[in-house]
Every structure is written in C-alpha cells, then in structure tokens.
Amino acid sequence: MQPLDFSILLQGDAPQMLAHGIALMLELTAVAWLIAMVLGTLLALVRMTRLRVAEVAVGAWVEYHQNVPMLVQIFLWYFGIATLLPTALQMWLNRHDGEFTFAVIAIGLATSAYMSEGLRGGIRSIPSSQIEAARALGLSYLQSFRHVVFPQAFRIALPTLVNHTVLLFKNTSLAMTIGVAEMMYATREIESRTFKTIEIYLLATVIYLGISLVIMAGGSFAERRLRVATR
Amino acid sequence: MGDIAAIIHDYGVLLLVGQYPTGPLGGLALTFILAVLGLALAFPLSVILALARVSPFRLLYWPATALVYVMRGLPLIMLIFWVYFFLPVLLGRPVSGFSTLLATLVIYEAAYLAEIVRAGIESLPRGQMEAARSVGLTYMQAMRKVVLPQAIYNMIPAMLSQLVSTIKETSLGYVISVNELTFAANQINSTLLTKPFPVFVVLATIYFVLCFSLTQVARQLERRVARRRAGIAGATAAPLVVPDIAAIAE
Amino acid sequence: MIQFEGVNKWYGDYRALHDIDAIVAKGEVVVVCGPSGSGKSTLIRTVNRLEEIQKGRILFDGQDVHAPSLDVNRFRSRVGFVFQSFNLFPHLSVADNIMLAPTTVLRRDKSQARKRAEELLARVGLAAKIDAYPGQLSGGQQQRVAIARALAMDPPAMLFDEPTSALDPEMVGEVLQVMKSLARDGMTMICVTHEMNFAREVADRVLFMDHGRIVETGTPDGFFSNPQSDRAQRFLADLRSH
Secondary structure, three states: OOOHHHHHHHHOOOOHHHHHHHHHHHHHHHHHHHHHHHHHHHHHHHHHOOOOHHHHHHHHHHHHHHHHHHHHHHHHHHHHHHHHOOOOHHHHHHHOOOOHHHHHHHHHHHHHHHHHHHHHHHHOOOHHHHHHHHHOOOOHHHHHHHHHHHHHHHHHHHHHHHHHHHHHHHHHHHHHHHHHOOOHHHHHHHHHHHHHHHHHHHHHHHHHHHHHHHHHHHHHHHHHHHHHHHO | OOHHHHHHHHHHHHHHHEEOOOOOOOHHHHHHHHHHHHHHHHHHHHHHHHHHHHHHOHHHHHHHHHHHHHHOOOOOOHHHHHHHHHHHHHHOOOHHHHHHHHHHHHHHHHHHHHHHHHHHHHHHHHHHHHHHHHOOOOOOHHHHHHHHHHHHHHOOHHHHHHHHHHHHHHHHHHOOOOOOOHHHHHHHHHHHOHHHHHHHHHHHHHHHHHHHHHHHHHHHHHHHHHHHHHHHHHHHOOOOOOHHHHHOOO | EEEEEEEEEEEEEEEEEEEEEEEEEOOOOOEEEEOOOOOOOHHHHHOOOOOOOOEEEEOOOOOEEEOOOOOHHHOOOEEEOOOOOOOOOOOOOOOHHHHHHHHOOOOOOOHHHHHHHHHHHOOOOOOHHOOOOHHHHHHHHHHHHHHHHHOOOOOOOEEEEEEOOOOOOOHHHHHHHHHHHHHHHOEEEEEEEEOOOHHHHOOOOEEEEEEOEEEEEEEEHHHHHOOOHOOOHHHHHHHHHH
C-alpha cells in the first residue's frame, strides 16, 4: 500500500472545496438547528394546551417525521413539494440556493418533531405539586410555567436535545444527494479527482467526529452546570 | 390523487418486490430483508460490545467505547463510503451494493444496539448478579444465564425501535445504487419525470405505514415489559432508562 | 376572617364535602382533624381555590373566594399555604424559592425581597441556609423554608395541610415550634393535623370531620379529653394506640 500523502489535499481546488464544504455544513447545521429548536418548543407548548385539535395535529406531525426516513423527507421537499410551488418562486429558488433551503427545511422540521417530544417528556415529568405550589403563592399559570416548570423540564430534556442536535449535524451530510456542496459532497469530489481516497476520507472522518464530540461534550458540560445549580 | 392511484397500479409491484421473480429482489422486500438481516447479524456483536463496555478491563472497555463513539459521531453515509471503498480491498474482490450496505449496517447497528443492551444490563438490580455469583456461577455463566436474558427481554421494545431506525437507514442504499425502496422510487421518478410529488408521497407513505406499525407494536411491548418488571422486581427495580440515542433520525 | 357557608363539593357522584358551615375569626387558630378520607384536606384546599366547590360560599375577608370574577392569583398571594410534601422548587436556591413570588407577583425590588428572606429564615431558624438548595436540606428544614416562603407574601392568614405528616418523627418538633410561634404572634391559622399536643397548646378550636361533615367542634381540651360523638371517640382511641 502506498504511504499516505496528505499534501495532495493542499493543491488545486481541494482546499477551497473543503473550506466551502465545511462552511456549508456548519451553516446547514446552524439554520436547521434554529428551526428545530424554535418549532420544537412551540409544538411542545401547543401540545400543553391539551386541546384535542392540538394533540392530533402535533401528534401527526411528530409521527410523520419520526417514521419517514430523513433522505425521503429531503427528496419529498426538493423533488416533490418544490414542483408544487408557483413557477416564479421555483425559478427564484433555483437561482438562490434552492437546494440549501430545502435541505434545511427538511432537516429542521424533522428534528423539531424529536425536540418537541423531548421537551414534552420533560414537562410531563414535573409533578403537578410543583405547579400547585407556584399557583398557591399567587403566580399565574404563565408565571408558574416560566419560573418553575420550564427550567426544570428543560434540564430533564437536555440529554435528548443534545443527542438530536448531534443527529441533526450528521444528517446535513444527506444534503449532498440533492447537490448541496457541503462536506460529504466536497469529500467525494476530491476523491474522484485525486484518487487519494484514504486521505480525504480520513480528514472528513476526523472533522465529523471532532464536531460531533464537541457537541456531545458541550451538552455534558451544560448538563453538569445545570445540575450543580439544583443540588 | 389519481396520479397516486396510477403509480400504485403501474409500479406497485416494483416498489414492493423489485423485479422478482424475473429479476433480483428489490423494493420494500429488499429494504426489510436488509434491516432484519443487518440487525440480526449485529446482535451477537452488540452483546460482545456491551459486555466489553461494562467490563472493568481497560483492554476491553476502551476499544469498545471508542467504536461506539465513532459510530455515534460519524454520519452513516460517510461510513457507507468507507465500506464501499475498503471492503473490496479487504476481500480482494468486487463487492455488491447489497453486501456493502449490509456490512455497514451491521457495524453501525452493533454500536447502537450495544448501548441498548448495556442499558438493559445496568438497569437490572445489582442483586441479580450478586445472587448468581453467590450460588457459585462464574461471571460469564451469571451473565449468560441470569443477567443477559433479563436485560434483553427488558430491552425488546427498544430493539424494535432500533429496527425501525434501521429500516429508515436502508434508504441510504440509494447512494450506492442498492435497489431498495428509495432507489426503486427514484427509478420510477426518472421514468415518469412529470410526477415527482405523487411518487415521493407514495414512497413516504410506504415507509410511514411500515415504521408506524412497528413503532406501535414496540409501544405495546413496552407496556407489557413495564408491567412484568413492576410485578417481579417490585420496589427494587431501577428505572428503565432506554438510551435515547436509539431514536436515530436517519 | 374566613367563613364557610353551606359548602358542598362533589367529585362526580362522590360527595366530598357536606354542608360545611364554620367561621374562623381573625387571629384564631383552628385545627381540623379526622380520619383519612374525611375531607379535611379537601376543605382546606377549597379556601385558596386549589379545589373548586359546587355549592355554598367561602368568604375570605368578605370576598367570595369562588366568585368567577375574583382575580385568583391576586387572592392567593394573600393566603399562605403550606403543603404536606413541602413542594419547594428544586432548581432554585432557598433564597430564590422565597423571593420568587414577592418579586414576580408583588413586584418587589430584589434587594428588598432578599432582606425579607433573610429575616424570615432567621425567624424559622435557618438563616445559614439562605443559599443552599432544597436537595441539600432535611425534611424538617425544607418544611420550615416552605413556611418562610409562604410568609414572604405577608399573608393575613396561613393554611397548613398536614405539615408534619411527611416528616421523620425527630423533625416534627422543629416545624411545630415555628407554627406555635406564628400562632402566638396572632396569625390566623387553619391547620389540618394529627398533632394533638400542638392543638392543645395553641389552638383556639378543634373541628372534627368525618365523611365530609363537621361532626364535632370544641375547645382542644374539651375535645381531646371528652369527645362527645362516637366517631370522635373512635378516632381518638385509634390515634392514641399508635
């Protein structure tokens, strides 16, 4: 076997493609995560109202996103729903990173389902006596939720939220299938040009693992800090 | 709606079983076989990994832990490309897409299943191992006859959930042209060209029906397992913390 | 101060409270006792509307507690409630537990609220624990903090729902001590409790409840040494035999 030659990766287009790929990967992650967290929180709150409509609607949302593969959801958005949009919008999207947009929407919405379930679990695990105690002091329902329920629910949901953040990050690699030039796409491109498969795969692996571990470590750190506060 | 009916009518068989019997198996049948086979082959590996993860021997613990963390941190698609490249080199001959995907799933699932089995082991009251050792069983005998059977029974719902995840993961076979369900649907789309939305709606629906049904079964089993645990262990049962990583969204 | 007029409550078909009539005057300490299921907890929880009533009226300082137009939150900030299981907020320090309601509901200034918290903790004997977390405190300490938390709102009346029932025996005394000092300072109190000595020392009246009705009332001495009704006699006999 040939000795590994990483210098090839510093020549020609490779560094630029990699840098661009990493940037896109991080952008995809950031935007999708924001969508997932905001929507996930909203969905959890809506479900708390206990209205039949809310239960059914949010329940259906969650079940759909949890039982259809991420890749299929991306295809459905990019190849399917995109064609249903008015032509003018389609053309505009084509010229303005439509692939990125649909990838982010698909991944963000799918993850929001998991986030909302995590938060819902956290909220449900708070004994009703906590709310009673808060109400007995004169706090309104909203105040009780804000100061007593949510802080505790969030702490309990944190491991789930962190796990799904890592999964969200890993899922950005699927965007390559619709032509988003993120890390995985760049990796394959460089492989096909330089034939230095091991080198580029190793680099990509290290980057993916590195960032995943950073997210997991960040989560552990946050868990520990929040737990110290309650002890 | 009419489009969807037409697609199901014209391509239903293709989606369900591929070109069988006049050609190789494909579609949903292949998806299901890949998932079940993958999980079945991964299972023995996962038990070994789980035991390594709970063992006090650093020589066993660290490699197993490293493997689990690598699988948790690496996107599945990246792993598929690794295996796609490496397996033929390792075996010295070309490898089919099916085998590549199967091998990938076995490694990936082994790591995730290992965490489930480990959670099952750790959720058993300590007293079980202690009682087994007290009557003279060795560690491995106690594991085999007392701890693991109970741990695995308790984790059956979680493993069923993992099957659902694996079914979803087979969709990545698309990138290496394995003729599973997603690839088949894309073929149909390339043929029809003007009806992408109905095609993908049908695709999503098939996955949904399969995965949702299995998830419901898992939930029912969860309730049964919980009832049995409550009856047996009574107040000494440790809370059953199913590792959330099992809910893989791929 | 607190008046019960023909109060009735149903849980579906089950009648939990039967035509309750009672008056608690300002500064009075009333002990409510009875066997489990007698409705005593339910009764005390109707006073601050943790439970609803279907018939009758409860007046607090002249206000109809169950009137739909009542600002419930505002009202509850004027009635202190101490729970059997303390219900402190585990994610907040002792200081924050006590300061939460005054700063959020009464909109008091933080430094003022903290000073008041210090005073109240000193009063219940826990000044040193001001920055501790509930998880670090014993049951008796938690309950005393819970009392301080309720007092932080400067309520004219305090309700106690079996405040010592969840405590280990050696911690009951420290909590009763605090309650007794409150009583002696003239606080209007309704206490659901089995602690007979407490009742004897500070209660002005005892209400004995059974099956949702007030079966007997009287002075502590009178009730405990000479119960009139059959059920009260049986109840006290059971209590003493433990």
